Amino acid sequence: MKAEITRISNGLVVITDPMVQLESAAVGVWVNCGARNETAPLMGVSHMLEHMAFKGTRRRSARDIAEEIEAVGGFLNAYTSREQTAFHARALKVDVPLALDILVDILTEPTFDPTELDRERQVVLQEIGQAFDTPDEIIFDHLQTVAYPDQPMGWPILGEEKTVSAFGRDDLFTYMGANYRAGAMTLISSGAVAHQDLVRIAEDKFAKLVPGEPQTPLPARYVGGEMRVPGDLEQAHIAIAFPGVSALDPDYYVSQVYVTALGGGMSSRLFQEARERRGLCYSIYAFxxxxxxxxxxxxxxxxxxxxxxxxxxxxxxxxAALAETATEAEVARAKAQLKSSLLMGLERPSTRAEMIAGHIYNYGRVLPVEELTAKLDSIDAAAVRRFGALMMVSESPAIVTVGPARKFERYDLFAERFGSKARMRAAE
Known part of the structure; x- marks a missing residue:
């Protein structure tokens, strides 16, 4: 990726990633605001705002928004994470100005019509209910809550029924005014868009964005613990987590290689032992x-x-075995999987744009592909063993089970395999 970056007068960052062989482009606005920026009474407001942005503006109805982009064969979408909210589009290069016009419209002129809000509230409540009906999805919300209790990092992105049912139109406008400022946004295009063309459009259409920097979320504080959710299900769903590393940590890429070797494919240790040798499960993976x-x-x-x-x-x-006996061969396989996934993803403009957004949020710059692959290439089996040893002395794992998992061992017995007691056993 050879991205060009310009910060326009109101603080909005504009980035283009040219793919000259394409006839289309992915364009989007990433807002440095997500579930981590919420307060307890407004849990889920970031996600609701993402929904409501498409429900009408001063110039367009919800139907107009859908029909205008689809009339040229394009599409619009959005998503909310804990740290960012993204509004993005894909269109032929001749229709990129239209896509951008719609994006700036929904970001600066939403009406948050009360009738639409009440209707969309029911949609989100159905979405929350659907998540609870999907155990291999809801378990990760529960895991986040157990790992980071009583803090925004552990709250569900969708919110809870009581909060989604309570907040109103004024709450959306207040939250948007506090967080959707030019300095908290990045406009990104990957594909057939020239940099100066995007800058010119940004200076014209996005000038109405209010200047201002993003609000800093509360620091995350890992705690750990246990949650067991019984249920009449065919399978027991089990998720286990330990304190890891941040995206800024020197061991970030080591952690990615470690989990790939542990449980990232059919050749991984967990897949081979738990599924292939013992037949204990159909699905098992590390993350x-x-x-x-x-x-x-x-x-x-x-x-x-x-x-x-x-x-x-x-x-x-x-x-424990990976921490002691990780081999160069399995580490090489893990690195090949990660590099292949990275390079294949770069063939898709939407993936490239999302990757750029993550780089800007975490590092303040776009990391060249060569730098990313070099980081992976530098990792050897000794680094993976070292990281694995750190995992084995982790204190306070986070454990969540959903379904008929009463036979899964007690929390204290599982935790004894790690942490200080594991250190004492190793010293014996």
């Missing part, structure tokens, strides 16, 4: 999620009620 000030490393599996009794020991055993 590492990082923000710019915190992170978790964990494992998810869906297993049978009886098999749940064995899975904790298998996870702990494979983590």
């Amino acid at each position: 590492a999620n990082s923000s710019n000030d915190s992170g978790i490393v964990g494992v998810y599996t869906g297993t049978g009620e009886n098999e749940a009794a064995e899975i904790g020991a298998v996870v702990a055993g494979e983590m």
Whole structure:
């Protein structure tokens, strides 16, 4: 990626990532504001605002917004994370000005019509209910809550029924006014858009954005603990996490290689041991999620009620084995998987734009592909073993089970496999 960056007069950052071979472009605005910026009474307001932005402006109805972009074969979408809210479009290069006009309209002139808000409130409540009906989805909301209790980092992005039912139109306008400022936004295009053309459009259409910098969210504070959610399900869903590293930590890329070797594919240790050798589960994988000030490393599996009794020991055993015996061959496979995923993703303009947004948020610059691959290439088996050893002495894991998981071992027994007691056993 050879991105060009300009900050226009009101503080909005404009970035283009040329892909001259394309006839289209992905364009979007990333706002440095998400669930972490909320207060408890407004839990879920970022996500509701994302929905309501498409429900009408001073110039366009909700139907107009949909029909105008689809009339040229393009599409609009949005998403909310804990740290950012994104509004993005894909269109042919000749129609990029229209896509941008719609984007700036929904970001600067929304009406938040009360009737539309009441209707969309019901949609979001249905979305929350659907998440609870999807155990392999809701378990990660619960895991975040257990890892980061009583703080915005642990709150569900969708909010809770009581908060979504309570906040109103004025709350949306107040929240938007405090957070949707030019200095908190990045306009990104990846594809067939010239940099000066995008800057010119930005100076024209986005000039109405109020200057101002993003608000700093409260620091994340990992705690850990346990949550068990019984349910009449066929499978026991189990998620386990430990304190990880932030996206700014020197070990960030080591953590990615570590979880890929542990549970990132069919050749990974967890897949081979838990599924292939023992037949304990259909799905098992490891993950590492990082923000710019915190992170978790964990494992998810869906297993049978009886098999749940064995899975904790298998996870702990494979983590211990990787910390002691990670080989150059498996680390090379993990690095190849990560590099392949990175390079294949760069073939898609939407993926490139989202990657750029993450880089700007975390690092304040766009990391060249060569730098990313070099970081991965520099990691060897010794680094993975070192990181694995750190995981084995982690205190206070976060554990969540959903469904018939009463046979999964007690929290204190599982935790004894790690932390200070693990250190004492290693010293014996």
